[in-house]
Amino acid sequence: MIVKPFKRTLEAEALNSLATRLPISHPMHRKMQKKAKNKAGGDIGEEVVMRELEKLKLPYPFHAYHNISLYAEKLIQMDILIVTPHYALILEVKNFKDTVEITSNPSQMVQTLANGTINVCRSPESQVEDYIYQLTYFFKQFNINLPVLGAVVFAFETLHIINSSNRATILLKNDLLPYLRAIKTQKPHLTETQLERIKNLILQKSKDYKPFPLSENFLIEPNDLITGVICEKCTYIGIKKVKRTWVCPKCNSTSQTAHQQTIKEYFLIARKTLSNRECRQFLRLNNNHEATRIMKKANLTKVGKSSSTKYQMIFPK
Numbered sequence: 001m002i003v004k005p006f007k008r009t010l011e012a013e014a015l016n017s018l019a020t021r022l023p024i025s026h027p028m029h030r031k032m033q034k035k036a037k038n039k040a041g042g043d044i045g046e047e048v049v050m051r052e053l054e055k056l057k058l059p060y061p062f063h064a065y066h067n068i069s070l071y072a073e074k075l076i077q078m079d080i081l082i083v084t085p086h087y088a089l090i091l092e093v094k095n096f097k098d099t100v101e102i103t104s105n106p107s108q109m110v111q112t113l114a115n116g117t118i119n120v121c122r123s124p125e126s127q128v129e130d131y132i133y134q135l136t137y138f139f140k141q142f143n144i145n146l147p148v149l150g151a152v153v154f155a156f157e158t159l160h161i162i163n164s165s166n167r168a169t170i171l172l173k174n175d176l177l178p179y180l181r182a183i184k185t186q187k188p189h190l191t192e193t194q195l196e197r198i199k200n201l202i203l204q205k206s207k208d209y210k211p212f213p214l215s216e217n218f219l220i221e222p223n224d225l226i227t228g229v230i231c232e233k234c235t236y237i238g239i240k241k242v243k244r245t246w247v248c249p250k251c252n253s254t255s256q257t258a259h260q261q262t263i264k265e266y267f268l269i270a271r272k273t274l275s276n277r278e279c280r281q282f283l284r285l286n287n288n289h290e291a292t293r294i295m296k297k298a299n300l301t302k303v304g305k306s307s308s309t310k311y312q313m314i315f316p317k
């Protein structure tokens with residue numbers, strides 16, 4: 001069964017917001033555009049593979065999880081994790097297209113796009129090997145004795161893979177279910193009760209990666225960001241407030257709540273705290289009463305008192 005279904009990560013949302021709100025003239029603009037695009041593409045790949053797992057039937061129980069981050073010797077972020085009484089399986093999902101070459105010496109993955117562009121990145125094989133070690137370490141801490149397997153899954157079929165390494169299992173999306181069905185099992189290592197206990201443990205210990213506000217990570221000055229409330233329909237930034245209604249000058253759509261998304265974006269990309277002045281500036285509001293009213297209604301956590309009151313947004317685990 002799917003225990004933790006696919007969910008678009010807050011990180012993808014934050015990267016998209018940052019890419020949208022960095023002016024074209026900013027030195028980090030191109031880099032952030034690329035990062036946002038890669039992250040969004042990664043999410044699509046993971047969604048495709050999770051959909052495939054929804055069809056999975058095995059002769060023994062299994063739990064599938066999307067996006068699990070656990071601390072072992074260090075933090076590991078697994079795209080997809082499957083736990084069964086016989087084994088745990090880590091799936092590292094790649095959404096690459098065109099030609100990909102995986103080499104072992106040095107351990108690299110080289111992607112060549114149809115237009116000739118070459119991207120070199122860390123080999124998913126060494127990543128999977130590292131994750132297998134880390135998850136085994138994590139289990140040992142809780143006296144769980146379960147073999148850990150790993151595989152790299154390419155989410156899209158239109159891909160030419162040259163694998164001169166053969167260190168890890170490399171699968172195309174359509175190979176995934178046959179691969180899982182073919183895993184040989186003997187006596188189970190866990191009872192169903194233990195499998196349930198591990199489920200609770202994983203859900204309790206997994207914490208989504210939340211490097212917010214992103215500006216701190218990428219050393220971007222929050223004042224460089226494009227301010228203004230974003231139109232929910234056409235994504236125009238800087239829609240106008242007419243009394244209590246937001247009106248988009250581009251598509252004419254109206255909204256009572258458009259500022260809520262922009263406040264969330266502020267905490268994802270700009271700063272940890274929001275003052276009245278910062279709220280007026282980021283939402284382009286006319287006066288501080290308006291800002292106070294909006295912040296009070298925005299489900300934020302208050303820090304500090306009276307004139308120096310600031311607000312924080314607590315993101316769920």
Ligand SMILES: [Zn+2]
Nearest residue numbers: 231234248251
């Ligand atoms: Zn609009």
